[in-house]
Amino acid sequence: MAPREPGSGIDLVRWALALLLALCVERGLALPEVCTQCPGSVQNLSQVALYCNNSSNLTLQARCCTNWKGTILGLDLHNCSLEDPGPNFTQAYTAVVIDLQTNPLKGDLGNTFRGFTQLDTLVLPRAVKCPGGHNAWENVSFSTSNRICQGQKNLCNSTGEPEMCPENGSCLPDGPGLSQCICTDGFHGYKCMRQGSFPLLVFFGILGSTTLSISLLLWGTQRRKAKTS
Template sequence: MTARGDALLAAVAVSLMSVCLHAGFQQTGLQECHRCDGRLQDGSAVGNFCIASAGQVDGRCCLRHQGEQDRATIIGLDLSNCSLGNVEDLHEAITAVIIDLSANPIVNMSDSVFQGFTQLHSLRLPLPCQCPGGNESWETVEDIGSVCLCEGQRDACYSGGNMSWNCPENSLCGPYGPGLVQCSCSGDYHGYKCLRKGQFPMAEVLGILGASTIMVSGILWVTQRRKAKTV
């Protein structure tokens, strides 16, 4: 084979490898977009949102690229009519603004599915499913045909303008998904129920962990020595 032929063969091999790597990235990096066959359709709720948001379609997802590394995040997910019976984990779509799970025979949905979904504004579920967090967690709850529409996620920390969750003293309440909150220590408070004040004793903690590791290693060494002598 000539040098020109070798160069052409190498170029083809590199091109094929690039295609395979790109396909593999889509499958492993954004598996939720390819949970079922098909592609995000124009005219669907998520499709219309994607067009209005100038998003990029990847399988059943609408993506937004951001950051210096052009990282893709899911802002829309359409898993309608995917024959889903159980929904337990949608963590890849935690940045989604709109999710469609309608037209699925869902019989079980974990209570923690939408934990951390603070940006979720519109959710479509098959009846008789109910909106996560209860109707009070949404501005609008409406049954449209066979679809339960949940729109306008409310801040679970407040109800009617008043604090509705009792976070410990010296802590702040933050939304953590429909009907969910998370309490974080404020200022320089830390520890159990944010009762300790001052800088976190990192050096002391590391010292205790280091001493414990050395002690455990010593015990294992002595044990192994005794076993060796016994043998």
């Protein structure tokens, strides 16, 4: 049997499979964009590094501390010349520790942390207020260069405050100083006043019939115009 020449069909198939496998592995290990939006790595003495090094199950990668699933538990964007955290910041909504000190941050950061319900320690430039204000945190401390917000409070558990949600709704935390009201089972609509499940079939039936009617009307109008032209 003649020896197989280099570049035969089998070799090409093997090369293609190896390349595909390498691309899949690389994609699976790729970090979220927020971890690499700023060059450098986490400083050894930062709050994020201290938190991450306390557990053998956590890993420091670029600017993030992640678990084995790739979930972001710490984010260190200190000294990144940021005026705002950026469009990819919501990727870190699972973070427990975030460091944003030494950045020229501008504006109110309240809505920036919407959905960050796990956040427990936030390091900011001294001139920047904690999102939600002092009442949203158990402790707020200062140093010469930064402000540290610690212990995010659950506004839904606040005592002595008026009811934040209607009688048929339940309160859920939604980030520092933020909450949302979710209708309990069997209620929907404004202030959860309507009883029964939301009529999805009726809603989409009406929406579909309306869309079909408008489409037929436009088609008929265009067809008449085409005949008269």
